[in-house]
Amino acid sequence: MRVSLIIFVTFSFLTLGLLGCGGDIERNADVLVWHWMTDREDAFQELADRYNKETGIKVSFELYAPSDAYTQKVRASAQTTTLPDIYGLLAEKRDFAAFVKAGHIADLTGYMKDKNGRWESVFFKKALEVNLFLPDNQWGVEPGIYGVPIDVTNIQMLYNKTLFKKAGLDPEDPPDNWEEFLEAIRALNEAGIPGLVSGWGEIWMIDCFASNYAMNIMGKDKVIATIRGEVPYTDPDWIRLFGLFKEMADEEVLAPGVVTMVNKTAEQTFANGRAAFAFNGSWCVNVYKGMNPNLDYAAILPPRASAKNPMIIWGGAGGSFLVNENSKKKEMAVNFLKWLTAKPQQVFLAEETSNLPSNKHSLVNIPPILRQFADDMDKTTHPDVLPVNEYSQVIEFFNKGIQSIIIGEETPEDIAKKVQEIKERRLAWTKRREKMRREAR
Amino acid sequence: MSRGVIGNNGMRVKDVLQNYVFLLPALILFATFYIYPVYKVFELSLFEYDGISPHKYFVGMGNFADVMCNKIWWTSMWNAAYITILALVFQNALALVLALIVDKDLKGGKFYRVVFYLPPVLSGIVIGLIWNWIYDGNYGLLNHWLSTLGLGNLARSWLADPKTAITCVAIIHMWRGFGWGFIILLAGLQNIPRELYEAARMDGASGLDIFRRVTVPLMIPVFILVAVLTVLGTMQIYDLIVSTTGGGPGYHTEVPITRILAAMIGSSRFGYACALGLVFGVVLLVASMSQLRLSRHLKQT
Numbered sequence: 001m002r003v004s005l006i007i008f009v010t011f012s013f014l015t016l017g018l019l020g021c022g023g024d025i026e027r028n029a030d031v032l033v034w035h036w037m038t039d040r041e042d043a044f045q046e047l048a049d050r051y052n053k054e055t056g057i058k059v060s061f062e063l064y065a066p067s068d069a070y071t072q073k074v075r076a077s078a079q080t081t082t083l084p085d086i087y088g089l090l091a092e093k094r095d096f097a098a099f100v101k102a103g104h105i106a107d108l109t110g111y112m113k114d115k116n117g118r119w120e121s122v123f124f125k126k127a128l129e130v131n132l133f134l135p136d137n138q139w140g141v142e143p144g145i146y147g148v149p150i151d152v153t154n155i156q157m158l159y160n161k162t163l164f165k166k167a168g169l170d171p172e173d174p175p176d177n178w179e180e181f182l183e184a185i186r187a188l189n190e191a192g193i194p195g196l197v198s199g200w201g202e203i204w205m206i207d208c209f210a211s212n213y214a215m216n217i218m219g220k221d222k223v224i225a226t227i228r229g230e231v232p233y234t235d236p237d238w239i240r241l242f243g244l245f246k247e248m249a250d251e252e253v254l255a256p257g258v259v260t261m262v263n264k265t266a267e268q269t270f271a272n273g274r275a276a277f278a279f280n281g282s283w284c285v286n287v288y289k290g291m292n293p294n295l296d297y298a299a300i301l302p303p304r305a306s307a308k309n310p311m312i313i314w315g316g317a318g319g320s321f322l323v324n325e326n327s328k329k330k331e332m333a334v335n336f337l338k339w340l341t342a343k344p345q346q347v348f349l350a351e352e353t354s355n356l357p358s359n360k361h362s363l364v365n366i367p368p369i370l371r372q373f374a375d376d377m378d379k380t381t382h383p384d385v386l387p388v389n390e391y392s393q394v395i396e397f398f399n400k401g402i403q404s405i406i407i408g409e410e411t412p413e414d415i416a417k418k419v420q421e422i423k424e425r426r427l428a429w430t431k432r433r434e435k436m437r438r439e440a441r
Numbered sequence: 442m443s444r445g446v447i448g449n450n451g452m453r454v455k456d457v458l459q460n461y462v463f464l465l466p467a468l469i470l471f472a473t474f475y476i477y478p479v480y481k482v483f484e485l486s487l488f489e490y491d492g493i494s495p496h497k498y499f500v501g502m503g504n505f506a507d508v509m510c511n512k513i514w515w516t517s518m519w520n521a522a523y524i525t526i527l528a529l530v531f532q533n534a535l536a537l538v539l540a541l542i543v544d545k546d547l548k549g550g551k552f553y554r555v556v557f558y559l560p561p562v563l564s565g566i567v568i569g570l571i572w573n574w575i576y577d578g579n580y581g582l583l584n585h586w587l588s589t590l591g592l593g594n595l596a597r598s599w600l601a602d603p604k605t606a607i608t609c610v611a612i613i614h615m616w617r618g619f620g621w622g623f624i625i626l627l628a629g630l631q632n633i634p635r636e637l638y639e640a641a642r643m644d645g646a647s648g649l650d651i652f653r654r655v656t657v658p659l660m661i662p663v664f665i666l667v668a669v670l671t672v673l674g675t676m677q678i679y680d681l682i683v684s685t686t687g688g689g690p691g692y693h694t695e696v697p698i699t700r701i702l703a704a705m706i707g708s709s710r711f712g713y714a715c716a717l718g719l720v721f722g723v724v725l726l727v728a729s730m731s732q733l734r735l736s737r738h739l740k741q742t
Contacts, residue, residue, distance in 0.1 A: 071706060078493055095709055098493040194579070201687045256578030257598030259690040260606070265573070274579055392708040404691040407603055429507075433489060437498050 029060030031333050032084035036070035037319055038063060039286065043352040047345055051336060059336055078104050085327040086337065088319055089147075092392065093130075093384040097139030099322075100146055106323040109144035111334050119338055120145070126377055127152045127358040129385040130317040138388055147320040148337045149358035151349065154315025154373055154380045155208045155281040157303070161296040163276040167191040174300045178244070181303035185253045188276045196248070197255040197275035199263025200406075203399035207383075208314035209279055210402060212302050214241050215312040215381065227388045229427050233398075233420040234413075242412030244305055245405045259403040271295055282373035283318070286354035289367075299372045301379065315380030318355060391426040394419060486715035492705070497712070504716035514717065517695040518724065524611040524696075525675040532615035533667055536622030541652075543623075544630040554627070561620040569684025572613045576600045576685075600686050603693045610694050613681055618674065622667045629663030630656070665736035672728050676721075697721045 035044070041063050048059040062084070064070040071090050077083045083104055089096055099105050112120035112128075120128065131147030133139070161171035167188045175181040185195040200206045214223050218237035225231045226238070248254055255275045258266070263280070270278035271291035278284070279302070288295050301311045321340075323333045339345060346362035349355065354367065356374050363374055383389060390398075401415035410418075486504050488497040508514060539557060543550045560568065575582045578598025587595050599609045633656065641651045679698040682688060688695040688703075701721065705714035 068706065075492055091709075095491070095493065098491050098709070102493050102495055104493075201689055203687075203689075257601040260598075260601045260686045262687070265577075269579065396703065396707065400689065400691050403689050407601065407690045409603055409691060433498065433500070436489075436500060436503075 028058060030057045031059045031086060031329055031336050033059060033061045033321070034070075034074065034084045034087040035061060035063060035319070035321075036065055036067045036088065036090060038065050039283075040319075040349070040353050040355070043349055046352075047340065047348065050345075051339060055339075057332060057336070078102065081326060083324045083326070085324055085329050085333040086321050087324065088321055093389055094139065094392075096146070096384070097133070097137075097141045100133070100141050101139070103325050105146050106325040106327075106330060106334075107142065107144040107146060108148065108323065108334065111338075112145045119341075122341060122343075122359045122361060123149060124152050124358060124360045124377055126315065126380050126382075126385075127317045130382055131320050132385075134387065147317075147322045148341060149317035149320045150340065151318040151353075151355040152316065152358050152377060153282045153318035153356060154313050154376060155205075155212075155279065156299045156301060156313060156373060156376065158270065158278045158280055158284065158297050158299050160270065160273060160276050161298060163188065163193050163273060167193055167276070171296075171298075174298070175303045177303050177307075178305040182247070182251055182253070184276075185251060189252055194255040194275045195253040196277040196279065197258060197261070197266045197269045198279035199261055199266040200258050200403065201260040201262050203396065203403075205263060205279070206399045206402050207395060209302070210241060210245075210398070211381075211383065212311060212313050213244055213305055214238075216302075216304055216309050217241055217306045219309040220312065220381070220386075224386055224388060227386065227390045229423065233423060234416045239412050239416050240305075242402065242405055242415050245402050246412055249406045249408060254406065259406050267291065270297075281315075282356050282370060283354075285367055285370045285373075289354065297369070299369055301376065311379070312381045313376065313379055314382060315377065316382035316385060317358065391423070393426055394423050397422050482715045482718060485712050486719055488712045490711045491709040492711040493709070500712065504713045505720070507713060508716050508720050513692050513695065514697070514700050516692055517697050517700045518721075520607055520694060521676045521678060521696045523607060524614055524678060525672055527608070527611045528615050528618060528671050528675045529668060532619045533622050533626075533664075533671060535615070536619045536667070537626050539619070539623050540626035540630055541656075543627055554624070557623045558620040560617045563617070565617070565680030566684045568613060568617050569681050572609075572616075573600070573685055576609055601690050603690055606686055606690060606693050610678075610681060610685055613685065614675060614678055617681070618671070621670065621674075625667050625670075626660070626663060629660050633659050661739050662736065665732060665739070669729055669732050672732065673725060676725055676728070 033044075037044075041061070044061040048061055052058050064073050067090050074083070074087060074089060078099060081104075089099060089105075091099075096105075100107075127149035128145060131149060132145050133141040133143050135143045137143070159171075159174055164171040164174075164184075167184075167190070169184055169187055175184045188195055198205055198209065200209075211223075214237075217240055218235075222231055222235075222237065226233065226235070232238075255261075255266075255269060261269075266275075266278065267280065267284060267287050268291060269275050270280070271288045273292075273295075288297070301313060304311050321337055323330055323337070327333055341359055343359055343362050346357035346359035347364055350357045350362055350366055350370075354370060356366075356370060356377070357363065363371065366374070398415075398419050401410065401419055404410040405412060405415055485497075487499060487501060489500050489504075490497040539553070543553050547553065576599035578584065578596075578601060581599070583599060584593075584596035587593055597605065599605050637655050637659075638651060641655050646654065676696075677698055678696050679702075682694055682696055682699055686694040688699045697717070701714050701717045704710045704717055
């Protein structure tokens with residue numbers, strides 16, 4: 001009896017204590033921010049302290065990781081309208097649009113355009129694009145700017161200069177086109193050095209690579225026409241794109257196991273000199289610095305497979321913050337984001353995290369390799385800035401299909417045919433659902 | 442029968458009502474946390490819904506029709522079933538052998554109990570990372586051992602090869618899971634009265650006879666329990682897949698849970714994901730019921 005009483009009292013105190021702790025964070029914060037960026041957590045905390053000293057306003061950053069768990073938390077909170085004042089969204093444009101239409105995201109156009117667009121003008125144009133909804137967009141969202149980019153990113157090809165020298169290649173003359181790339185790989189393989197490594201177990205990384213070469217082989221307009229359903233995936237240009245992956249498999253360009261490799265492993269492989277090339281984003285500068293500070297490497301645009309179109313690389317805003325439309329502290333939240341994206345804070349973030357700042361005036365004191373990424377920001381595009389989005393099922397099958405080509409299970413022609421079949425099925429499904437929706441209305 | 446009394450055992454209406462009142466809290470909890478969510482999942486499965494928009498569109502059984510035609514979904518079911526079959530046979534056989542050894546008053550038995558129980562308490566993500574290191578095609582331990590043994594021609598990227606990926610994941614799963622079975626089977630073995638063994642031995646039964654005629658019949662309920670838990674646990678495999686192959690290469694290691702999450706988070710098709718979840722639930726229910734029926738049959742025979 002006595003033991004039970006002790007257990008009961010202890011349990012009650014613990015429960016009350018925990019509940020009390022949980023409540024404190026939200027009660028004491030003037031502005032609450034949710035994010036998933038583990039690498040930026042310390043820098044955010046430091047900035048929150050500085051903002052508190054400058055303005056007396058307390059901003060609380062709450063980190064939820066990994067990103068999958070964060071995504072689920074944000075969705076659940078949206079359904080129960082318990083989103084914080086500021087949050088990030090890890091989702092495709094379609095979901096972004098759904099959040100806007102459901103009234104969870106504030107339209108920031110007025111703030112951005114205020115005083116002759118003073119706030120808008122500080123950002124890289126590409127950084128704002130992913131947060132922008134243009135007139136007549138396919139989701140029916142009111143045109144405007146709905147998010148604040150806090151950094152930018154793009155994905156490029158990196159090569160290890162030391163391994164180049166070992167293979168008798170000139171590290172100052174990296175390959176510029178596909179043929180030169182394959183020649184370099186042959187030389188590297190002869191020297192026993194694996195070629196390219198990337199986290200292609202995460203299919204979005206394959207998608208970035210394929211998207212770069214799709215833009216290069218057939219141009220942006222044809223890519224958009226394909227998404228609209230006007231050009232089939234069985235078009236010779238798409239087969240040529242799939243063929244690049246077969247060539248890479250045949251020529252042993254890829255490091256073993258790349259199709260199930262997560263990007264963290266790929267980063268370790270490149271940082272430890274176990275592959276000569278890596279396909280990775282600008283965030284890698286910080287990662288490689290941590291893994292191997294002596295790594296001698298450089299960034300280049302992926303070698304062109306066609307001279308017809310420029311190489312447009314995947315990139316744009318890295319992380320963006322959104323303001324909760326239903327927040328009672330909307331003005332306070334916007335003011336904090338204005339401060340966060342001002343030059344001193346952006347310089348601090350860039351220095352602390354080695355990410356490219358979204359404020360174009362903040363490119364000071366950044367490592368030379370990061371500057372290479374910054375210089376190519378104008379060559380970027382992103383699926384979310386295209387006027388139309390591909391079906392996620394098509395994207396998934398497209399990228400999984402590429403994995404199947406790499407492991408020699410399917411041919412480029414087979415995958416092209418299967419992707420097109422899925423596309424047609426989705427188009428028919430959309431028509432059917434549209435009809436149902438009209439009838440429901 | 443006098444007023445206020447019901448049934449042959451003479452229970453009063455008041456008593457019966459009182460009994461139901463005692464059941465009420467449990468019933469409310471069960472209805473709130475089990476029946477209502479299942480009902481909501483079923484309701485959502487009849488709609489096209491992205492999980493965010495205020496609007497849902499009724500599509501009737503359309504999502505279920507899509508599930509039935511989805512080859513990738515059924516491939517993922519087969520992948521999970523394949524791992525389950527391997528686990529049922531090899532994982533449980535290993536667990537039984539180890540339980541039998543430890544049951545023989547082995548010196549350091551407690552130590553083995555702890556050691557065998559370690560893998561199940563480790564996080565699936567951690568286990569995935571450890572085994573990634575073993576299976577790695579570049580600098581993996583397995584390839585290194587094979588080369589040392591002169592079997593370098595067998596070396597490969599184990600998790601990236603479609604011929605080996607699913608079996609490699611199954612091996613990790615079995616390594617992780619045999620500890621559960623071991624503990625339950627050991628508990629079952631230790632519940633068998635020792636006198637039965639002594640009596641059998643006095644009757645001249647050999648070790649194998651004792652196992653077949655004494656241990657196995659008395660362990661059948663435990664075997665069934667372990668089998669049901671293995672089926673339910675393995676069919677719902679998820680974290681190991683995420684931390685090792687991500688469902689690849691291609692769709693070779695996709696399992697039902699990864700497909701449900703792909704529909705829900707990847708494609709924002711909540712209604713369809715709910716339909717997948719229900720179909721999966723029905724399959725698990727049928728599998729469990731079949732096993733329980735089989736258990737009853739075995740007990741009778």
